[in-house]
Amino acid sequence: MSVEMNHYTNEFQTFQQNGAAKSPDWVNDVRTAALSVFTGKGFPTTKQEDWKYTNVTPIARAPFRYSASAPAVPAELVTSLLIGDTEQHLIVFVNGHFSAEHSRLQSLPAGLTVKNLIAAYGSHADLIKAHLSKYAPYDKNPFTALNTAFINDGAFIHAAKGTKSSLPVHLLFISTAAGDAPAASHIRNLIIAEEGAEVRIAHSFASAQDNTNLTNVVTEVSAGRESIVELVKVQRESEKAFHVEHLHVHQEPRSTSRVFSLAVGGAIARNEMSVIIGGETTECNLNGLYITSGEQLIDHHTFMHHIHPECPSHELFKGILMDKSRAVFNGKVYVEPEAQKTDSKQTNRNLLLSDEAVVDTKPELEIFADDVKCTHGAAVGGMNETHSFYLKTRGISEGSARGILTVGFAAEVTQKIDDPVLRRFVDTIVVDHLRRKFGTGNLPEIVHA
Amino acid sequence: MIEIKNLHANVNGKEILKGINLKVNAGEVHAIMGPNGSGKSTLAQVLSGHPAYQVTQGEVLFEGQDLLDMEPEERAHAGVFLAFQYPVEIPGVSNSYFLKAGLNEIRKSRGQEELDSFQFLKLLKEKMKVVEMDQSFINRPVNEGFSGGEKKRNEILQMAVLEPKLAILDETDSGLDIDALKIVSSGVNKLKSPSNATIVVTHYQRLLNYIVPDFVHVLVHGRIVKSGGKELALELEANGYDFIREEMLQSA
Ligand SMILES: Nc1ncnc2c1ncn2[C@@H]1O[C@H](COP(=O)(O)OP(=O)(O)OP(=O)(O)O)[C@@H](O)[C@H]1O
Ligand SMILES: [Mg+2]
Numbered sequence: 001m002s003v004e005m006n007h008y009t010n011e012f013q014t015f016q017q018n019g020a021a022k023s024p025d026w027v028n029d030v031r032t033a034a035l036s037v038f039t040g041k042g043f044p045t046t047k048q049e050d051w052k053y054t055n056v057t058p059i060a061r062a063p064f065r066y067s068a069s070a071p072a073v074p075a076e077l078v079t080s081l082l083i084g085d086t087e088q089h090l091i092v093f094v095n096g097h098f099s100a101e102h103s104r105l106q107s108l109p110a111g112l113t114v115k116n117l118i119a120a121y122g123s124h125a126d127l128i129k130a131h132l133s134k135y136a137p138y139d140k141n142p143f144t145a146l147n148t149a150f151i152n153d154g155a156f157i158h159a160a161k162g163t164k165s166s167l168p169v170h171l172l173f174i175s176t177a178a179g180d181a182p183a184a185s186h187i188r189n190l191i192i193a194e195e196g197a198e199v200r201i202a203h204s205f206a207s208a209q210d211n212t213n214l215t216n217v218v219t220e221v222s223a224g225r226e227s228i229v230e231l232v233k234v235q236r237e238s239e240k241a242f243h244v245e246h247l248h249v250h251q252e253p254r255s256t257s258r259v260f261s262l263a264v265g266g267a268i269a270r271n272e273m274s275v276i277i278g279g280e281t282t283e284c285n286l287n288g289l290y291i292t293s294g295e296q297l298i299d300h301h302t303f304m305h306h307i308h309p310e311c312p313s314h315e316l317f318k319g320i321l322m323d324k325s326r327a328v329f330n331g332k333v334y335v336e337p338e339a340q341k342t343d344s345k346q347t348n349r350n351l352l353l354s355d356e357a358v359v360d361t362k363p364e365l366e367i368f369a370d371d372v373k374c375t376h377g378a379a380v381g382g383m384n385e386t387h388s389f390y391l392k393t394r395g396i397s398e399g400s401a402r403g404i405l406t407v408g409f410a411a412e413v414t415q416k417i418d419d420p421v422l423r424r425f426v427d428t429i430v431v432d433h434l435r436r437k438f439g440t441g442n443l444p445e446i447v448h449a
Numbered sequence: 450m451i452e453i454k455n456l457h458a459n460v461n462g463k464e465i466l467k468g469i470n471l472k473v474n475a476g477e478v479h480a481i482m483g484p485n486g487s488g489k490s491t492l493a494q495v496l497s498g499h500p501a502y503q504v505t506q507g508e509v510l511f512e513g514q515d516l517l518d519m520e521p522e523e524r525a526h527a528g529v530f531l532a533f534q535y536p537v538e539i540p541g542v543s544n545s546y547f548l549k550a551g552l553n554e555i556r557k558s559r560g561q562e563e564l565d566s567f568q569f570l571k572l573l574k575e576k577m578k579v580v581e582m583d584q585s586f587i588n589r590p591v592n593e594g595f596s597g598g599e600k601k602r603n604e605i606l607q608m609a610v611l612e613p614k615l616a617i618l619d620e621t622d623s624g625l626d627i628d629a630l631k632i633v634s635s636g637v638n639k640l641k642s643p644s645n646a647t648i649v650v651t652h653y654q655r656l657l658n659y660i661v662p663d664f665v666h667v668l669v670h671g672r673i674v675k676s677g678g679k680e681l682a683l684e685l686e687a688n689g690y691d692f693i694r695e696e697m698l699q700s701a
Contacts (some may be wrong), residue, residue: 099695385500390537392521393497393530394551394607404542404550411541411590444546449594 004060005039008146011066011184018068022118026129027151028253034138034148041142050141053328054270054299059242064184064214066150070097071178073208078102081172083205085426088112088170088202091155095175095213096185099151101174111163112199113156117188118155127158132190135220135248141272141324143244147218150186150321154217155372157190159197159227168421175237176208188220193227193255198207200230200419205265207238212267217245223255224336227277230258232422234429237265239296246272253279253308260417261288262316262426263298264433265347274303277311277339284313287416289430292325292357293437304346305338306369313343318413319350321357322437332364333374340369351383351409353402403443406434411446423448450475450646451496451516451615456507460494465491465598466693467671468507480657480682481650483668484690489650492532492668493619497531498524511615525551526558528614532604532621534650539591544603545573546612547591555611576609580636597624605633609640616640617648622656634659654686667693 012035016028020293043060044051073094082088091114092102098116105114113124120128138145155171175185193199205215215237223229229249237243244267249257261271275284290298304313319327329348350359383405391401410430417423426445435443451473458466461693465488473479481489495502498521509516511527519527530660539547552572554565564572570587577584580602592600602619608616618637622630637660641647649660657665657679665681666673675681675693684692 045479072622134551152458271680387537387539389497389521390533390539391500391547392550393525394547395522396547396551397522397554398520400550404547405539408539408541408590415540444542444550447542447588447590449542449590 002042005042005303012149015066023151024121024125027125027132030133030149031149034145036144037139038142038149041145043268044142048369050301053326054268054297056268058215059268062182062212062214065179065181066186067095067178067183069174070094070099071102073102073174073176074083075102077208078172078175080413081204083168083170083202083421083426086167086421088168089165090170090172091116092172092174093153093155093187095178095183096153096173096187106156109163109165111160111167113158114169115156117154117156118152119188124156124158126349127192128156128190131192131220131222135222135250135276136218141246143216144218144246147186147188147216147246151188152186154188154190157192157199157201159193159199161194162196163194164198165200168202168419170202170204173215173217174208175213175241177211177213182212182214184214184216187215187217189217191219191221191229191231193223193229195225196227197224197270198228200422202232202234202422202425204234205237205243207241207265210238210240212240212242214242215244218279219245219247221247221249221257223249223251223257225252226254228256230419230422232260232417232426233262234426235261235263235265235269236429236433239265239267239294241266243269245270247274249275251275251277251279251284252283254281255279256283258285258418259287260426261300262429263288263290263300264429266296266298268297270299270301272301272303274305275313275390276305276307277313278307280308280310282308282311285313285416286313286315287413288317289319289410289413290317290327291320291410291433291437292327293322294325295323296325297327301332303332304334304344306333306335306342306344309339310341311339311343313345315346316413316416317348319348319359320353320410321350321359324356326355326357327359329359329361329378330364331362331376333366333376335367335369335372335374340371342369342372342374344372344374348378349408350380351381353406400442403434403438403440407431407444407446410434411448414446415448450512454508456495456509457505458491459503459505460491460501464505464634465485465671466495469671469673471666471673473646473648475646477664478641478647478649478660478662480662480665481668482652482665482682482685487668488671489668490619493531493617493650496617497521497529498659522554522644525611526555530608530611530613530616532608532616532618534619534623536592536600536604538593540593542591543588544591545570545587548573548607551607552610573610576606579609579639580606581632582606598629601625602629602633605636609636612640615648616645617650619650620652621649622651622653630656633661654682657682669697671679
């Protein structure tokens with residue numbers, strides 16, 4: 001066994017002696033099975049097609065440690081990471097550990113449960129057993145195996161039949177330095193929307209300091225019949241951090257999912273987003289925006305699995321790349337033979353603001369039904385000349401036009417966020433981030449038509 | 450104000466303007482008419498400095514300065530304004546931010562103080578009255594989702610805010626309903642002064658009833674083939690461009 005795998009076997013033993021006891025026995029069986037898959041496979045290498053452009057050697061080499069408890073983080077930090085001034089159902093985790101102190105879960109409406117997974121084993125044991133590790137296969141992706149081996153805590157959301165939450169639920173994950181070794185957080189989330197439920201979720205990740213942690217997340221979402229689930233991920237961790245998430249959305253008939261991924265943080269960040277469109281006339285919207293600078297690498301691998309007929313899926317990912325940064329977009333669409341009349345559209349557009357930035361974009365369509373409409377398109381380029389000329393004819397300089405049009409480029413995809421509160425949240429973060437990167441406060445706020 | 454001498458311009462290697470000569474003095478209104486594809490918009494874009502067009506010959510003097518040597522934004526600072534035939538949509542960016550950014554850069558270039566948000570909003574609201582535009586357009590993204598006519602009106606609003614010396618209006622009348630045509634024209638007329646000039650590109654004599662030109666020019670195949678007073682527009686309206694083509698054949 002390699003040095004790296006020895007490290008994780010030892011880590012697993014430490015973990016078993018500490019927090020692991022808080023879970024039911026069946027969870028422990030899953031963990032043990034997942035660990036052997038992980039140690040058998042090891043970390044992925046660029047020889048594997050799925051990881052061709054994303055070299056995770058820096059993650060494999062770093063001796064990340066599991067920490068049994070979470071260091072304190074200041075209340076001001078938490079406040080600065082909230083969704084504007086609006087009320088929200090907030091659950092906070094620090095290095096993967098639930099923080100009762102920072103969470104605000106007092107005013108949950110009837111039918112909506114938001115708690116940490118460990119607490120939920122007590123109240124929703126059967127439900128967890130029915131869903132946990134049912135959507136995220138740990139035999140394919142080593143990070144999912146690693147996460148599953150270390151399943152401990154994370155967010156648990158349950159929206160009972162017909163429950164509609166007017167306020168957004170905010171899952172906030174903060175990573176912070178814990179001792180000398182870089183800290184690993186293996187976060188496991190489970191979101192269940194029953195029939196006809198509607199939930200809107202901010203799924204956000206941030207760092208307390210500018211340091212090298214590993215956040216390895218698996219999130220499983222079950223969208224019941226006719227439910228609507230909007231999940232907006234905001235990943236703004238340190239540019240030294242490593243971030244990996246595997247998000248699985250399983251949709252029942254006539255449900256709607258709206259998933260958005262904003263990724264601006266991480267030295268290496270990898271988002272895998274899989275949607276199983278598991279029922280007729282089910283709608284899926286999967287959109288995202290990544291902004292990279294310095295030597296960041298942000299990778300999105302999406303997977304739309306059309307199993308049933310007559311389902312639309314819409315996918316738009318946009319990227320803004322600066323400096324020597326890199327981005328990867330791989331959009332797989334798989335249409336089963338039964339999934340006739342599938343209407344699937346995928347677009348990936350990249351704005352290169354530097355000659356040294358690189359993007360690898362690849363659509364991957366596997367279509368086994370004959371009566372379908374599946375389109376895809378990818379574009380990589382600089383500033384739009386027509387737009388830029390229009391601005392200049394109004395006296396706006398080259399530099400300002402660049403900033404304004406970059407904001408406009410981003411706005412075209414953030415407008416896909418349905419919930420106005422979550423859209424505002426993302427817009428603000430995008431503009432703040434671009435202001436920092438452009439080194440000017442002189443960029444417009446985003447407005448939508 | 451502006452003097453165009455023997456201007457030739459290409460796009461994608463194809464010559465579109467084939468020797469344009471035109472002189473516009475302060476206080477004048479010039480109308481340019483001509484068949485589709487004759488090069489009217491190309492002339493407007495070349496004067497504003499669109500990078501897709503290459504000037505291969507000729508010169509353009511704007512108040513004695515070499516206009517062709519200036520960047521598009523420098524031309525705007527100097528006082529050139531183009532109302533686009535096809536205004537561009539800029540998603541995400543509000544009309545007011547866009548206009549304030551432009552106005553303040555123009556003011557800065559002239560050594561004037563920049564307007565703060567309060568002063569700018571006051572000015573913007575005054576100008577919106579001139580073109581009778583609803584205040585809801587202040588915070589909408591530039592031209593996004595605007596109707597064809599609303600986009601044209603928005604162009605004239607921009608002109609009203611930026612107060613150019615030379616305004617080039619490229620088919621601002623197309624897409625406007627009859628009422629809007631009157632409002633926009635009266636806006637243009639209110640902005641007219643002895644110290645500025647206007648070039649209107651149009652297909653229709655109707656507009657020229659409201660914005661009365663001092664000169665009318667006919668552009669065909671990249672050349673101005675005929676110039677005259679406002680009665681030339683009436684003649685074109687009645688007879689089309691055929692009589693000019695015939696005159697050209699005869700003189701050839
Ligand atoms: N980017 C371009 N590439 C190729 N051809 C072009 C381009 N831009 C303009 N042209 C051509 O140049 C010619 C003149 O176009 P222009 O838009 O100037 O005509 P116009 O007189 O404004 O016509 P209209 O009355 O229809 O607005 C046309 O034949 C047009 O197709
Ligand atoms: Mg034209």
